[in-house]
Amino acid sequence: MAFLNDNYLKLKAGYLFPEIGRRVKVFCEANPEAAKRLIRCGIGDVTEPLPPAVVAALHQAVDEMGARPSFKGYGPEQGYDWLRGAIAKHDFRDRGIEVADDEIFVSDGSKCDCGNILDILGHENRLAISDPVYPVYVDTNVMAGHTGAADDSGAYAGIIYLPCTPANGFIPEPPKEHVDVIYLCSPNNPTGAVATRAQLEAWVKYAIEHKAVILFDAAYEAYINDPAIPHSIYEIPGARECAIEFRSFSKNGGFTGVRCAFIVVPKTLNAQTQSGESKPLHPLWLRRMTTKFNGVSYLVQRAAEALYSSAGKAQVKALIEHYMGNAKVLREGATKAGLQVFGGVNAPYIWVRTPVGVTSWQAFDKILGDANVVITPGSGFGSQGEGYFRISSFNSRANAEEVARRLQELKW
Numbered sequence: 014m015a016f017l018n019d020n021y022l023k024l025k026a027g028y029l030f031p032e033i034g035r036r037v038k039v040f041c042e043a044n045p046e047a048a049k050r051l052i053r054c055g056i057g058d059v060t061e062p063l064p065p066a067v068v069a070a071l072h073q074a075v076d077e078m079g080a081r082p083s084f085k086g087y088g089p090e091q092g093y094d095w096l097r098g099a100i101a102k103h104d105f106r107d108r109g110i111e112v113a114d115d116e117i118f119v120s121d122g123s124k125c126d127c128g129n130i131l132d133i134l135g136h137e138n139r140l141a142i143s144d145p146v147y148p149v150y151v152d153t154n155v156m157a158g159h160t161g162a163a164d165d166s167g168a169y170a171g172i173i174y175l176p177c178t179p180a181n182g183f184i185p186e187p188p189k190e191h192v193d194v195i196y197l198c199s200p201n202n203p204t205g206a207v208a209t210r211a212q213l214e215a216w217v218k219y220a221i222e223h224k225a226v227i228l229f230d231a232a233y234e235a236y237i238n239d240p241a242i243p244h245s246i247y248e249i250p251g252a253r254e255c256a257i258e259f260r261s262f263s264k265n266g267g268f269t270g271v272r273c274a275f276i277v278v279p280k281t282l283n284a285q286t287q288s289g290e291s292k293p294l295h296p297l298w299l300r301r302m303t304t305k306f307n308g309v310s311y312l313v314q315r316a317a318e319a320l321y322s323s324a325g326k327a328q329v330k331a332l333i334e335h336y337m338g339n340a341k342v343l344r345e346g347a348t349k350a351g352l353q354v355f356g357g358v359n360a361p362y363i364w365v366r367t368p369v370g371v372t373s374w375q376a377f378d379k380i381l382g383d384a385n386v387v388i389t390p391g392s393g394f395g396s397q398g399e400g401y402f403r404i405s406s407f408n409s410r411a412n413a414e415e416v417a418r419r420l421q422e423l424k425w
C-alpha cells in the first residue's frame with residue numbers, strides 16, 4: 014500500500030471556521046427569526062465590489078484574449094514584466110525603497126505563497142511564529158513535517174511561539190534563543206496591531222546576527238494610517254539581507270475572489286547549504302516558480318496593473334477609507350459597550366478582550382445568541398488568543414453601525 018503524508022494527521026483538523034459555521038447553522042435553524050437579522054463579522058473577506066478601474070481592465074483584457082492578434086497563451090511564470098515593473102515602482106521605489114523589478118514574483122495568492130515558500134527552505138530550520146497568528150504559517154509547517162504533535166492547547170512541538178499580549182502591544186520581541194525562520198505579520202491578522210520602525214529594526218538586527226530569514230506578511234499594508242509605521246520591511250536597513258515580503262491584492266483591491274498577490278525575494282538574501290555554503294535564495298524561488306507554476310492569468314494581471322493607475326489608486330483609497338470608517342464605528346461601539354479594544358486603527362481588525370471570566374467561545378455564543386452577530390473567537394488563532402475575539406470591519410457601513418449598536422445593548 015502507498016504511504017500517505019502522516020504530517021497531515023497531526024493537524025488540528027481545520028477547527029476554527031468549520032466550528033463557527035456549525036454553531037451559526039445550529040443557531041439559525043433553532044431561531045429562524047433571529048437568523049434574518051444575523052450579521053457576519055467573522056471571516057476576513059472583503060464585501061465591496063471591485064474598483065471600476067479593475068472592471069474596465071478586465072473587460073478590455075477579455076476582448077484582447079478574444080481576438081487573434083492580441084490573444085495571449087502562457088505568460089512568464091513569475092509574472093509579466095509590466096506588472097512586476099508597476100509593483101516595484103509604485104509600492105517600493107516611489108517610496109524610496111530599493112526593490113528591482115525581477116525581485117517581484119507574481120502569484121495567485123499570499124496564502125499559497127506562504128505555504129510554497131517552504132519549498133526553498135531547509136527542513137532543519139528552527140521556527141518562530143507569533144501567537145495568536147494567521148493559521149496558515151503554522152499549518153503549512155506541520156504539513157511539511159517541521160513539527161511534532163500538538164499538545165492540548167494546540168501548540169506543536171518544535172515551534173517557538175512568540176506570545177503577543179497587551180504587554181508587548183501584540184508585537185513580539187525577538188526571542189532569547191536562536192531561530193532560523195521568523196514569521197511576522199504587520200498590520201496583524203487577527204490582532205490589528207502594527208509593528209513600529211523600532212520593533213522592526215530589532216527584528217532585522219536579530220535576523221542579521223542569527224543569519225535568520227524573516228517572512229514578512231504585509232497583506233494589510235494599505236490600511237496603515239499612521240505615517241510613522243513602515244509599510245514594508247525593506248524600509249529597515251539590512252532587511253534586503255534577511256527578509257522575504259508577502260503582499261496581496263486581496264485586501265486592498267478586493268481581489269479575494271480574483272486571486273493575485275506577489276512576494277519580494279531580494280537577490281541579496283542568502284541562506285546556507287547542508288555543507289555550510291552561503292547561497293542566494295532568489296534563483297531557487299525562480300526555479301520553483303518556473304517548475305511548479307504556470308503564471309497568473311493575463312486577465313488577472315491586467316486587473317492588478319489597473320490598481321496602480323491614478324484612477325485605480327484613488328478607488329483603492331476609497332475602499333480602504335470605507336473599511337476603516339467601519340473600523341472606527343466598531344471600535345467606538347465596543348468601547349462604549351465597556352469592552353477593552355485593541356487594533357482597528359491601522360488595520361481592519363478589532364481585537365476585543367472578553368469580559369472577565371468569559372472565554373473566547375463563550376463570548377462567541379453570547380454575541381451570536383443575544384446580538385445575532387458572528388465574530389471570531391480569539392482562541393482559534395492560538396492559545397494566547399484565549400480571552401479575546403476578533404471583529405472584522407469588512408462589511409457595509411449600515412451593518413457596522415448596527416453591530417456597534419447591538420454590542421452596546423449586550424448584557425454580559
Ligand SMILES: *Cc1c(COP(=O)(O)O)cnc(C)c1O
Binds near residue numbers: 121124125261
Ligand atoms: C487575507 C490574508 C492574506 C491574503 O491571502 P490571499 O491568498 O492573497 O488572498 C495573507 N495574509 C494574511 C495574514 C491574510 O489575512
